[in-house]
Amino acid sequence: MTRSQAHAKLPGAFPKPTAQVEPFVEALGFEDALRFLDAFGGTEVYIPENPKGRGEVEKLLGREKAKMLAGQMHRIPARIPTAKAWRARAHRSKGLPVVEIARILGVTDFSVRRYLRWVTPPSDPNQPGLF
Template sequence: MMHLRVPAQLQPYIEVLGLDLGIDFLLKFGGSYVHLSENPQGRSEVTALIGHELTAALARRVGSGSIRVHTGKPFIAQHFRAKGWTTNAIARHLHVTDVTVRGWLKPPDDRQLSLL
């Protein structure tokens, strides 16, 4: 599988949860608010998905309280493509059009100078 560059806004999730669980987390909670606690009580949907220890670790990494989770769809689309998914399968799974997925997966224009 090719190496994917994790966008900065998603790095805390992927670093704490790992790639597969991080993507599951983004798919379930992306675009919405979640409440994170360093001392979770075990009644939240977050804790049900990732467990007590990882919920506490994520709260320490991104901060306790209510946070809005990024959707991460372009990154998730790249991950699914690297796993061999078709454009249509990715579009259906992410609830977007195939045109959107193709745009996300299009290689960068090498005529554009890098800002890095």
């Protein structure tokens, strides 16, 4: 899947994947990439090319998605990124409250608010540009 195809598959409300998150979104889709990063972010993970049903990644994602992710391993570091700012924006786009996002990320609600402050609201296609 190309980068433009991956972005085209994202629903409009979801945040654009950062460079470190993009391989996961391309291989797994938005929802499964978010679940994977929530579960394994910050840890070293080995994903076999031919999963046998015993691994934690396969239990979380299923055999086919685990194989798709294994195909992206040349783009993924051994230690899975935490991507806390992107995950905070992603969970917020799903409508979760700040305190619940803080619990998921293992940070304070203040940190979540700081992550979300960097978000610019989506532009309105009906609003003409000034320049």
